[in-house]
Amino acid sequence: AQTVTQSQPEMSVQEAETVTLSCTYDTSESDYYLFWYKQPPSRQMILVIRQEAYKQQNATENRFSVNFQKAAKSFSLKISDSQLGDAAMYFCAYRTMRGAAGNKLTFGGGTRVLVKP
Amino acid sequence: DTGVSQDPRHKITKRGQNVTFRCDPISEHNRLYWYRQTLGQGPEFLTYFQNEAQLEKSRLLSDRFSAERPKGSFSTLEIQRTEQGDSAMYLCASSLADRPRYGYTFGSGTRLTVV
Numbered sequence: 660a661q662t663v664t665q666s667q668p669e670m671s672v673q674e675a676e677t678v679t680l681s682c683t684y685d686t687s688e689s690d691y692y693l694f695w696y697k698q699p700p701s702r703q704m705i706l707v708i709r710q711e712a713y714k715q716q717n718a719t720e721n722r723f724s725v726n727f728q729k730a731a732k733s734f735s736l737k738i739s740d741s742q743l744g745d746a747a748m749y750f751c752a753y754r755t756m757r758g759a760a761g762n763k764l765t766f767g768g769g770t771r772v773l774v775k776p
Numbered sequence: 777d778t779g780v781s782q783d784p785r786h787k788i789t790k791r792g793q794n795v796t797f798r799c800d801p802i803s804e805h806n807r808l809y810w811y812r813q814t815l816g817q818g819p820e821f822l823t824y825f826q827n828e829a830q831l832e833k834s835r836l837l838s839d840r841f842s843a844e845r846p847k848g849s850f851s852t853l854e855i856q857r858t859e860q861g862d863s864a865m866y867l868c869a870s871s872l873a874d875r876p877r878y879g880y881t882f883g884s885g886t887r888l889t890v891v
Contacts, residue, residue: 663818665818692879694879696879696882701884702884703779703780703882703883703884703885704819704867704882705882706878706879706880709878709879750818750819752818752879754879762807762824762826762831762832763809763821763824763832764809764819764821764879764880765821766818766819766820767818768816768817768818769816769817769818
């Protein structure tokens with residue numbers, strides 16, 4: 660079974676600075692998707708960024724970018740120019756492309772991001 | 777369409793009582809998922825539907841839990857004889873079966889407290 664590990668329970672960043680969240684995963688699959696989700700306090704979880712494993716190029720969405728290292732099974736998220744609205748729980752998630760098992764997301768335990776003004 | 781809706785937002789119940797939660801997915805989404813999230817943890821998969829068919833259930837889903845999706849539209853999750861360990865946030869999400877790269881759209885969740 661696939662597992663996703665986020666080793667940083669909490670990260671603090673100064674407004675306008677950069678923070679990097681780490682994520683590692685364990686899988687025997689070669690084709691899969693990786694996601695970062697943001698969950699603000701008492702609000703719904705929203706998709707921040709996705710990465711297809713077959714793509715070598717790292718995904719970027721505005722101030723959010725990933726460093727995808729397939730061989731190392733590592734998928735870190737970098738938040739640049741941090742804003743107060745970035746404060747939230749961030750979850751790394753894995754989804755295989757293979758058959759019925761690809762129908763669910765497996766989440767890591769989350770990293771809480773605090774943004775200091 | 778305003779996204780995935782869940783009702784109620786909060787539910788407090790006494791141990792041993794039955795509770796039922798409702799989820800209304802995005803109308804064109806044919807897949808619907810239920811997850812459970814305990815405080816400070818990531819969501820854990822419970823079950824999912826494609827249209828009205830329940831295709832997979834986690835071992836987390838004990839016999840006290842049942843989920844339905846009649847007519848492939850809204851879904852209900854019922855917990856019978858609630859226990860304190862059932863206290864958690866129950867998240868619903870939906871997606872299109874042929875668009876896996878887009879992940880899910882989540883609802884705001886139902887927070888259950890069993891006292």
